[in-house]
Amino acid sequence: MATLNGNFSNLQAGYLFPEIAKRTSEFAAKNPDAKILRLGIGDTSEPLAPSVIARLRNAVDKMSKVETYSGYSDDSRGTPELREALAERYAAYGVELATDEIFVGDGAKSDSANIQSLFGGGNVVAVQDPAYPVYVDSNVIAGKAGAGSNGQYDGLVYMPCTEDNDFFPTLPSEKVDLIYLCSPNNPTGAAATLHQLKTFVDYARENRAVIIFDSAYASFISDPRLPRSIYEVEGAKECAIEINSFSKEAGFTGVRLGWTIVPRDLVCEDGAVGQLNGMWSRRQNTMFNGASIIVQAGGEAVLSEQGQAECKETIAYYMANARCIKDCIEGLGITCYGGVNAPYIWMKTPSGVTSWEFFDKLLGETHVVGTPGSGFGPGGEGYFRLSAFGHRKDIDRAVESIQKNLKL
Amino acid sequence: MATLNGNFSNLQAGYLFPEIAKRTSEFAAKNPDAKILRLGIGDTSEPLAPSVIARLRNAVDKMSKVETYSGYSDDSRGTPELREALAERYAAYGVELATDEIFVGDGAKSDSANIQSLFGGGNVVAVQDPAYPVYVDSNVIAGKAGAGSNGQYDGLVYMPCTEDNDFFPTLPSEKVDLIYLCSPNNPTGAAATLHQLKTFVDYARENRAVIIFDSAYASFISDPRLPRSIYEVEGAKECAIEINSFSKEAGFTGVRLGWTIVPRDLVCEDGAVGQLNGMWSRRQNTMFNGASIIVQAGGEAVLSEQGQAECKETIAYYMANARCIKDCIEGLGITCYGGVNAPYIWMKTPSGVTSWEFFDKLLGETHVVGTPGSGFGPGGEGYFRLSAFGHRKDIDRAVESIQKNLKL
Numbered sequence: 001m002a003t004l005n006g007n008f009s010n011l012q013a014g015y016l017f018p019e020i021a022k023r024t025s026e027f028a029a030k031n032p033d034a035k036i037l038r039l040g041i042g043d044t045s046e047p048l049a050p051s052v053i054a055r056l057r058n059a060v061d062k063m064s065k066v067e068t069y070s071g072y073s074d075d076s077r078g079t080p081e082l083r084e085a086l087a088e089r090y091a092a093y094g095v096e097l098a099t100d101e102i103f104v105g106d107g108a109k110s111d112s113a114n115i116q117s118l119f120g121g122g123n124v125v126a127v128q129d130p131a132y133p134v135y136v137d138s139n140v141i142a143g144k145a146g147a148g149s150n151g152q153y154d155g156l157v158y159m160p161c162t163e164d165n166d167f168f169p170t171l172p173s174e175k176v177d178l179i180y181l182c183s184p185n186n187p188t189g190a191a192a193t194l195h196q197l198k199t200f201v202d203y204a205r206e207n208r209a210v211i212i213f214d215s216a217y218a219s220f221i222s223d224p225r226l227p228r229s230i231y232e233v234e235g236a237k238e239c240a241i242e243i244n245s246f247s248k249e250a251g252f253t254g255v256r257l258g259w260t261i262v263p264r265d266l267v268c269e270d271g272a273v274g275q276l277n278g279m280w281s282r283r284q285n286t287m288f289n290g291a292s293i294i295v296q297a298g299g300e301a302v303l304s305e306q307g308q309a310e311c312k313e314t315i316a317y318y319m320a321n322a323r324c325i326k327d328c329i330e331g332l333g334i335t336c337y338g339g340v341n342a343p344y345i346w347m348k349t350p351s352g353v354t355s356w357e358f359f360d361k362l363l364g365e366t367h368v369v370g371t372p373g374s375g376f377g378p379g380g381e382g383y384f385r386l387s388a389f390g391h392r393k394d395i396d397r398a399v400e401s402i403q404k405n406l407k408l
Numbered sequence: 409m410a411t412l413n414g415n416f417s418n419l420q421a422g423y424l425f426p427e428i429a430k431r432t433s434e435f436a437a438k439n440p441d442a443k444i445l446r447l448g449i450g451d452t453s454e455p456l457a458p459s460v461i462a463r464l465r466n467a468v469d470k471m472s473k474v475e476t477y478s479g480y481s482d483d484s485r486g487t488p489e490l491r492e493a494l495a496e497r498y499a500a501y502g503v504e505l506a507t508d509e510i511f512v513g514d515g516a517k518s519d520s521a522n523i524q525s526l527f528g529g530g531n532v533v534a535v536q537d538p539a540y541p542v543y544v545d546s547n548v549i550a551g552k553a554g555a556g557s558n559g560q561y562d563g564l565v566y567m568p569c570t571e572d573n574d575f576f577p578t579l580p581s582e583k584v585d586l587i588y589l590c591s592p593n594n595p596t597g598a599a600a601t602l603h604q605l606k607t608f609v610d611y612a613r614e615n616r617a618v619i620i621f622d623s624a625y626a627s628f629i630s631d632p633r634l635p636r637s638i639y640e641v642e643g644a645k646e647c648a649i650e651i652n653s654f655s656k657e658a659g660f661t662g663v664r665l666g667w668t669i670v671p672r673d674l675v676c677e678d679g680a681v682g683q684l685n686g687m688w689s690r691r692q693n694t695m696f697n698g699a700s701i702i703v704q705a706g707g708e709a710v711l712s713e714q715g716q717a718e719c720k721e722t723i724a725y726y727m728a729n730a731r732c733i734k735d736c737i738e739g740l741g742i743t744c745y746g747g748v749n750a751p752y753i754w755m756k757t758p759s760g761v762t763s764w765e766f767f768d769k770l771l772g773e774t775h776v777v778g779t780p781g782s783g784f785g786p787g788g789e790g791y792f793r794l795s796a797f798g799h800r801k802d803i804d805r806a807v808e809s810i811q812k813n814l815k816l
Contacts, residue, residue, distance in 0.1 A: 001616040002585040002676035003528040008687050015693040021482065043479035053472040056702070060468060063663070064461040066799070071451040071661035074429065106514055106664075106697075113695035117549065120411040137694045141525065177410040208409040253479035254701040255471070256514075268410035279416050285423040286545045287521035289514075292700050293662040294464070391474070 007143045012151050016133050016375040017041045023359070024369050031367075037398040039325070040369040042186070042343065042387040044251040045394075046317060048298070049310030052250060055301035059294040073290040077281065078104025078259070082296050085303035086259055095231040097261060101277060103284055104299070106291045107258040108216045108245035113138035114287075115212055115241060115260065116178070118279050119268075123177035128169055129158035130187055130376030130383070132214065135180040152378050160379050161188055167337065167346075168196045171203050177268075179204065181230075182214040184221060187376045187385040188346045189338015191226050197233045204239035210268050210276075211240040216258075219249040219315055221341045237263040241276075248343065248389075250302040250311050257291055257299045318343050321395045322388035328399040329386070332408060343388040346373070350408050358384050366401040415551045420559050424541050424783040425449045431767070432777050439775075445806040447733070448777040450594070450751065450795045452659040453802075454725060456706070457718030460658060463709035467702040481698040485689065486512025486667070490704050493711035494667055503639040505669060509685060511692055512707070514699045515666040516624045516653035521546035522695075523620055523649060523668065524586070526687050527676075531585035536577055537566035538595055538784030538791070540622065543588040560786050568787050569596055575745060575754075576604045579611050585676075587612065589638075590622040592629060595784045595793040596754045597746015599634050605641045612647035618676050618684075619648040624666075627657040627723055629749045645671040649684075656751065656797075658710040658719050665699055665707045726751050729803045730796035736807040737794070740816060751796040754781070758816050766792050774809040 013019065020040050028036055048056070062068035077083065083099040090097045105111045113134050116125075125144055127135050136156065139145045146155025157176050159169035167190035168183075181200060183192035204211050213230040221228060230236045245258035262280045267273060291299075301307045322339040329336045329347050336347035349358040355372030362368050362384070373383030388395075421427065428448050436444055456464070470476035485491065491507040498505045513519045521542050524533075533547050544564065547553040554563025565584050567577030575598035576591075589608060591600035612619050621638040629636060638644045653666035670688045675681060699707075709715045730747040737744045737755050744755035757766040763780030770776050770792070781791030796803075 002531055002618040004677050004679055004683070004687070005526055005528050008526075008690065011690065015690060018693055041480065045474075045477070045479065047474050047477045048471045050472070053468060056468040056471070057465060060461060060464045063456045063464070063659075064458070066453075066455050069453070069455045069659070071453065071659070071797075072449060073662060106700075109697045110695060118413055118416075120413050123410055134694060141691065141694065210410040251471075251477070251479070254481060254698075256697065256700040269412050271412055275412070279412070282416065282419065282423065283549065285426055286542060286549065287518060289517045289664065290662075292514075292664040292703050294702065295700050389479075 005141070007141050010140050010145070010148050010153070011137060012148045015137065016371070019375070020369065020371060024363065027363055034367045037368045037394055037401065039386045039390065039398055040371050042248065042389050044248060044253045045390050046251060046314050048251050048255070049302070049307055049314070051304060051306040051310055052298050052301040056294060056298045059297035063294065070293055073293060076284045076288060076290040077102065078291060079293065079296050079300070082300050085300055089303060090229060090231065093229050093232055095229055098264065101261055101263050103260045103262065103280060104291050104296060105258050105260055105284070105288065106256045107247060108214060108243050109134055111243050111258060111260045112212065112214055114283070115243070116142055116144060117283060118276060119178055119210070124157060124175065125155070126157040126159055126172050126176035126179045127377070128161050128181060128185070129378060130161065130373060130380030131180060132182060132186050133376060136377070150378070151374065158377065158379065161185070161190070162379065166190060168192050171199060175207060177209050179209055179211045180214070181211055184217040184342035186217060186342070187344055187371065187373065187380065189340070189342035189344040191221055191223070191341035193225070194227050194233060197227060197230055201230070201233045201236045201239060205235050208268050209239065210266070213240050213242045215242055216245040217248060217342050218244060219311070220319065220343050222319070223341055226341060231261070237265040238267060241266065246299055246302055249315070251314065252298070255295055255298060257295050317392070318388050321390060321392065324395055324399055325386050325388060328402055332403070332406070339388065345386040345388065347384050347386065349382050349384050352382065355381055355384055362406065365407055366398070366405045368398045368402060413549070415549050418548050418553070418556050418561070419545060420556045423545065424779070427783070428777065428779060432771065435771055442775045445776045445802055445809065447794045447798065447806055448779050450656065450797055452656060452661045453798045454659060454722050456659050456663070457710070457715055457722070459712060459714040459718055460706050460709040464702060464706045467705035471702065478701060481701060484692045484696060484698040485510065486699060487701065487704050487708070490708050493708055497711060498637060498639065501637050501640055503637055506672065509669055509671050511668045511670065511688060512699050512704060513666050513668060513692070513696065514664045515655060516622060516651050517542055519651050519666060519668045520620065520622055522691070523651070524550055524552060525691060526684060527586055527618070532565060532583070533563070534565040534567055534580050534584035534587045535785070536569050536589060536593070537786060538569065538781060538788030539588060540590055540594050541784060543620070544785070558786070559782065566785065566787065569593070569598070570787065574598060576600050579607060583615060585617050587617055587619045588622070589619055592625040592750035594625065594750070595752055595779065595781065595788065597748070597750035597752040599629055599631070599749035602635050602641060605635060605638055609638070609641045609644045609647060613643050616676050617647065618674070621648050621650045623650055624653040625656060625750050626652060627719070628727065628751050630727070631749055634749060639669070645673040646675060649674065654707055654710055657723070659722065660706070663703055663706060665703050725800070726796050729798060729800065732803055732807055733794050733796060736810055740811070740814070747796065753794040753796065755792050755794065757790050757792050760790065763789055763792055770814065773815055774806070774813045776806045776810060
């Protein structure tokens with residue numbers, strides 16, 4: 001008799017965004033005339049850059065001719081062109097990477113969910129609280145998080161990110177082995193300084209812990225002093241894996257492309273130099289067959305000079321949205337964070353209502369959908385995330401509706 | 409201190425195809441004038457169908473306009489259009505499926521590797537021997553296969569597929585819980601009859617085992633009496649997951665698209681009806697973000713009437729290749745199988761040499777690359793797989809070189 005992976009039953013709730021979609025469509029069904037305004041899931045809304053479109057078209061055309069058709073990639077790590085372009089990007093940050101340290105994948109979600117499989121069951125996992133749910137849920141499914149209650153898991157170490165610590169955690173008091181950090185942060189919108197990251201890099205090197213660093217929003221950093229990569233911190237290559245994505249930078253949420261850096265210098269346990277790099281390579285070769293080559297060509301265009309100029313315009317557009325939302329929330333006398341170096345506004349729920357209560361209130365009164373902070377972990381309770389992705393006119397409408405209809 | 413997933417060190421060898429690529433490029437480096445003829449990895453060589461190209465272009469164009477751009481899919485299961493088209497395909501086989509039983513993914517490799525995560529660690533896993541290496545290796549990495557030696561794993565049940573049983577296994581004598589079956593088979597090229605599949609469906613229902621059925625080569629079946637789906641066997645929905653792919657049917661090896669069926673009726677252990685379907689949905693929502701929407705549009709075109717007509721032409725082209733190769737091998741007096749309902753020819757190595765010895769011999773004498781049978785499991789020793797994918801002129805050259813240069 002086949003038996004189930006019992007860890008699934010430890011999961012505390014449905015994956016956050018399907019749950020929001022469900023509640024939203026239930027509301028829409030009951031209120032057919034309401035125009036729903038979505039600031040919930042961080043979904044891009046603006047078209048792909050012209051140079052990216054041109055390259056995607058070209059990649060499709062190549063598949064139509066026998067001379068230029070291609071099948072499986074020679075290397076599941078991705079095309080040499082794309083990995084070289086990524087290495088150049090890091091070089092501009094002052095970070096030197098070999099192309100065999102760069103693994104192109106189908107997005108940061110898959111990679112950040114699968115990366116835990118490199119590590120054994122006994123590792124103590126630390127997450128920022130609140131955090132992107134995938135870090136926690138993937139570890140729950142893999143049996144690395146233990147039993148759960150009240151939206152928390154016994155086996156995880158939660159590192160609170162609060163107003164008091166500027167939403168960047170202090171080092172955990174107990175010893176931990178795997179540390180998930182995300183900067184600029186989803187959901188809080190906080191972007192870590194070099195000094196803040198250094199505290200964790202130093203800790204990890206001292207304790208041979210491994211940092212899994214999610215920099216999916218690095219392109220939204222406006223402050224030039226802030227690091228775009230954890231490898232800007234000296235020694236980080238010995239202790240950190242970095243995961244990033246084309247989703248938000250280039251509107252690839254539906255196109256699917258991302259990358260993961262597993263430096264050859266990364267070590268843990270008594271592993272040899274290069275061992276973790278080799279293990280991830282083996283994992284990807286065995287359980288993944290590379291990102292679509294059509295999509296990878298699009299990624300190359302994103303990283304071209306022209307592509308970067310075009311993508312930056314779209315990012316500026318979203319960040320102007322963020323400014324509008326932030327002004328609106330602050331104008332109502334509600335405290336909020338983020339929205340400067342990240343496309344998320346992290347607001348305190350007014351009158352101390354819970355995150356899900358505010359979700360229902362905001363949807364009911366203003367028809368605006370946001371994301372309950374508690375969906376990102378217990379530390380998110382009492383907060384609410386608004387996303388700056390969206391067409392300007394929808395953002396304007398949402399802001400207007402909040403100003404007019406939200407009962408404070 | 410972070411510790412490694414020790415199961416990786418149980419893996420007996422590098423993933424098969426990178427190993428072949430490595431040996432081939434070493435040979436090419438030493439023999440710069442040799443024109444290498446590749447019948448190794450089953451990589452498609454002919455361009456995408458015109459109707460698929462048109463739809464891919466259209467999907468790219470949609471991403472260039474604000475009115476038609478789209479981001480994340482509403483459902484990581486895939487677009488409704490694609491899932492409906494897949495349901496129609498199954499209906500033509502006499503199999504009724506709801507669209508929420510169909511999960512579109514980025515290819516059969518990922519899904520067949522990840523599907524084991526639904527099941528607990530105590531399950532006894534049975535594989536055909538020889539088999540596509542992903543079934544075994546993914547279970548090794550997940551700790552479900554035990555320690556290994558001589559290319560085998562202690563915890564797995566190997567079901568021999570030999571000349572004596574027409575390359576379809578008899579039921580295992582011990583009780584097993586998860587059973588991987590592939591038909592038409594990679595690597596042996598054998599296509600199972602309805603009766604053969606029924607023996608396993610009956611076994612699985614009786615023992616509440618789960619069959620993971622890989623039908624990635626179903627489109628290559630020429631005999632109309634042979635089943636294209638395991639669900640053509642009565643009761644299979646209660647005990648089988650089916651995984652399939654656009655890779656070989658439509659030349660999507662580099663484009664990346666596939667699908668998995670987890671029927672709502674599927675049960676194991678004391679799980680409720682629908683539980684496994686819900687778990688796979690949760691897994692995909694949490695650890696995957698859907699296949700590229702551009703690529704999914706291409707998949708819709710594959711399933712259109714025009715697309716099917718075009719893809720069938722290409723399949724016929726490959727199957728004519730298979731005929732050439734089979735004739736060549738048989739003409740040399742060497743026993744071989746497959747190549748009729750599958751694009752693989754499974755030949756016995758001449759003079760009893762090992763599979764890898766024959767690999768080196770064939771490459772050295774004829775410059776033809778094939779796949780050593782032992783790479784698919786101990787039962788593949790003494791066999792060698794030749795792939796029918798490739799341009800006709802390359803197949804002709806390979807055949808000519810084998811006829812002229814292979815020393816028997």
